[in-house]
Each structure stands twice: as C-alpha cells, then as structure tokens.
Amino acid sequence: MNSEAVAVRDLVKRFGTFTAVDHITFSVRSGEIFGFLGPNGAGKSTTIRMLCGIIIPTSGSGHVLGFDLFTESERIKQSIGYMSQKFSLYLDLTPKENIRFYLGIYRVPPDSWDARMEWVFKATRLESVRDRPTGELPPGWRQRLALGCALLHRPRLLFLDEPTSGVDPLTRRHFWAFIRELTREGVTVFVTTHYMDEAQHCDRIVMINAGQIVAMGQPAEIVRKTLPDRPRADLGDAFVALMRKGRP
DSSP, X not given: OOSEEXXXXXXXXXXXXXXXXXXXEEEEETTOEEXXXXXXXXXXXHHHHHHTTSSOOSEEEEEETTXXXXXXXXXXXXXEEEEOSSOOSOTTSOHHHHXXXXXXHTTOOGXXXXXXXXXXXXXXXXXXGTTSOGGGSOHHHHHHHHHHHHTTTOXXXXXXXXXXXXXXXXXXXXXXXXXXXXXXXTOEEEXXXXXXXXXXXXXXXXXXXXTEEEEEEOHHHHHHHHOTTOXXXXXXXXXXXXXXXXXX
C-alpha cells in the first residue's frame, strides 16, 4: 500500500471569479486519522468534493489512493467511503433495506451480502432495530447506520464530513472509538469537525481559512506554535487565534 492515501499540491478551485480553494498542499498518510478544520465557507466542503471525485479542480495536482483527481474521478468514487454531513439514507426504508440498497450501489458481490450486513449490524450495534423504519431511529443511530453503509465495500479511505453533528456526547464517544478501531485495521480516515475535543483524536490536522492552509501538524504541536506564551492554551484557543489572523 502506498504510504500516502491522499496527496495534493497547489490545488485550486475557482467558481467564476471566486476562489474557494487557493493553492493548498498537503498529504494524508495511510492508516491515520486526518482532521480538516475551518470555519463555514473556509473551503472544507469544496476540498472534500474534489478529493471524492465529485468536482474537478481548476488547477494543481493530486492523487487519492493512487488515482488522479483530474482523470480518474470515477475510480476514486468506487474506492472510497463517504459519509456526508446531511443524512443521506432513505427514512422510509428499514436499516436492513438501506444496507441492501447500498450493497448494490457499491457492487458488492451478492454471495457476501449476508456477511457484510451482519458485520454492519454488529459494528453499529443496531441489530435490534434492523426492521424498524429508519425515520423512527434517533439521530445518533441514523449516523451509525450511515457510517456502516459507507463501509460496506471495505474502502481503504473513509471521508467523514462532520459525522457527529447533532449527536449526543455518549454516541460521539462510541463513534470515535469505532473510528480508532477502523484505523487499527488499516483504514485511513479523513474527517471534518467543529468539535475541538474530537479534533484531538486526530493524528494530524490541517486548519484552513479563506481557502488557504493556516496550520498543519499534530494538535498539540499546532497549539504550541500558535500560542507559545500560553502554556494552558488548548486547540480551541489556537483555532480562534488562527482564524482571526485571516490569510497567512
């Protein structure tokens, strides 16, 4: 396996005269939890959409799991898992029916459907509600189901866009324990979050503002470099300070 699951250089995305992502360069190591942080409108979602093969960059270069962002977007889509911030499963279907639907979407061989379905129910702890309408489930349970569906085809790279938004603290804790377990199995996780305590779970993070990277490294390292005169500062303090600075 390549040591880098994601590598981009001077990546740019413009919409008309507006530059949403402005010459960013970073890489994600295979098997790590990589955080991508920034305020609303900073360029996070645009970057993720480029990395997932949904939109083509304006310029620069990049690879995801060895596939080129410009010429192999369909290969990227089939190789990654993606869980959007907005719940995207069908509320009128049961969890079992949702899973069957995505097994087909991801082209999982039918002879492994039963095993993959049981794995998802066990991993997400949703065995007891497999036949209830998904719309009746609490938000945290729906998020667990969405994560399970994103893993049905055993992707090596998982994109999570604010996966615990609106979820209670206990569910968030279980969610992150599951994420850590995935990385021990070799899955690379690329996550955006507004919760600074969640960002502490990341091996490395990038902070982006106004389309440009303003900080990159381990969470504790970013705090030390940003606020060297404040020994009690945390990642939230560093985030606020960096966002106030605007463009580097």
